[in-house]
Amino acid sequence: METPEVSLNEFEKIRREKLENLRESGHDPFNVTKYEVTNNSQNIIDNFEQYEGKEVSIAGRIMTKRDMGKASFIHVQDTTGQIQSYVRKDELTEEIFAEFKKYDIGDIVGIKGIVFKTQKGEVSIRANQVLLLSKSLKILPEKYHGLKDTEVRYRQRYLDLIVNPEVKDTFLKRSLIIREMRRYLDDLGFIEVETPILHSIAGGAAARPFITHHNTLDMDMYLRIAPELKLKRLIVGGFDKVYEIGRVFRNEGMSIRHNPEFTMIELYQAYADYEDMMDITEGIIKYVTKKVLGKGIVEYNDVEINIEKPFERISMIDLVKKYAGVDFKQIETLEEATRLAKEHHLEVQKHHKKGDILNLFFEKYAEDKLIQPTFVIDYPVEISPLSKRKKDEPDYTERFELFIVGREHANAFSELNDPIDQRERFKRQEELRKAGDDEACEIDEDFLTALEYGLPPTGGMGLGIDRLVMLLTNAASIRDVLFFPTMKSVQE
Secondary structure (H helix, E strand, O other), X not given: OOOOOXXXXXXXXXXXXXXHHHHHOOOOHHHOOOOOOOOOHHHHHHOHHHHEOOEEEEEEEEEEEEEOOOEEEEEEEEOXXXXXXXXXHHHOOHHHHHHHOOOOOOOEEEEEEEEEEOOOOOEEEEEEEEEEEEOOOOOOOOOOOOOOOHHHHHHOHHHHHHHOHHHHHHHHHHHHHHHHHHHHHHHOOOEEOOOOOEEOOOOOOOXXXXXXXXXXXXXXXXXXXXXXXXXXXXXXXXXXXXXXXXXXXXXXXXXXXXOOEEEEEEEEEEOOOHHHHHHHHHHHHHHHHHHXXXXXXXXXXXXXXXXXXXXXXXXXXXXXXXXXXXXXXXXXXXXXHHHHHHHOOOOOOOOOOHHHHHHHHHHHHHHHHOOOOEEEEOOEHHHOOOEXXXXXXXXXXXXXXXXXXXXXXXXXXXXXXXXXXXXXXXXXXXXXXXOOOXXXXXXXXXXXXXXXXXXXXXXXXXXXXXXXXXXXXXXXXXXXXXXXXXXXXXXX
């Protein structure tokens, strides 16, 4: 005889009825305010010899339940993993055991008991006390199929974390990456600082900002696109080594590499240049990779990335010559650069200069070829409004970007500290804004004033933490390494 199907709503109705019965009997789980936890599942399993025969107390979510009449086996999942508990009727009062029999998968429980091994060799806890700490009124996804729908996983990350243990591991690694990054810089004498997220001027990077409004001041403000200009003011003020880890916001397209808000680290060091920044950037990535993975080889998308070897350093001009066959050292005029760009089907805008066109060639022909860690150096001045010019090649700057697996991971330069040159570059950015480029920087008069007081020779670097986490966890999308990625609203 077939068992009639019960709808999910009907199952949820049954769970709510169980909750009402508990409340009527004076055992409302939501009235429990505290439970003493002495151990976690992984620690008990890893150190069985130490805990065998001893009493422990754990708490977590029921993930499996196997009823055998006068006894039951359940697996309880806590923040470190799962452990089995053996619950026998003769170890509990009749009332408590009867109540336990009604517990559901997903319920959060406290278990106290003696550590032992079953005949099959599984480390378990023989319960002498069970307590319902929170009632789950929803049904968890079916055990063997899990939660596979990526849309649901991103929107309901809490559910994703419950049923997909590897997701939790990704975020534990993310936390470790940030912690070790701090340790590395602290050991170098850097200090961590905080600067405002609300800015009165959008600057510090080429990006479209989010605009908000401050009611009391009756003025528009911007969510920061970068902390750069604030941090450089601190160097002017006498702090020689500073860094900040925090959220930045860019009102741009979304993709597997881009989220409107993301986390980056920016650091600045007085009396240093972009070569020093290359050394620090390479050092951070090598150090963090070893701490997180225990080795210097990263396996990403079936490709081995060698972090141990010295990172290659090559100019943008040389890369374009290598992959596009175009030598910009031989191109003297904008007209010639424009003609070559059109021959290569590149879209040239009216405001583009020769350096902009060089960058178009780089993005089309070279960027995705940079799989192993590569510092692309000496960017054209047109796309580097905050970078110091090269002494022997004033059309280019002391700037680099780090590429791994064809993606930019870091951007750095010898900071422009000439207030006269900086004003001229801000003016060009202002002209671009007037021409319709809403990613161009505004003129920041206070920053120019700070430069006039004197910014020492300084190196600065910004590194995208989300992309580094993607690399070290073999994540295909930035959404996989953000707890709560930005999603389109679901219409009710």
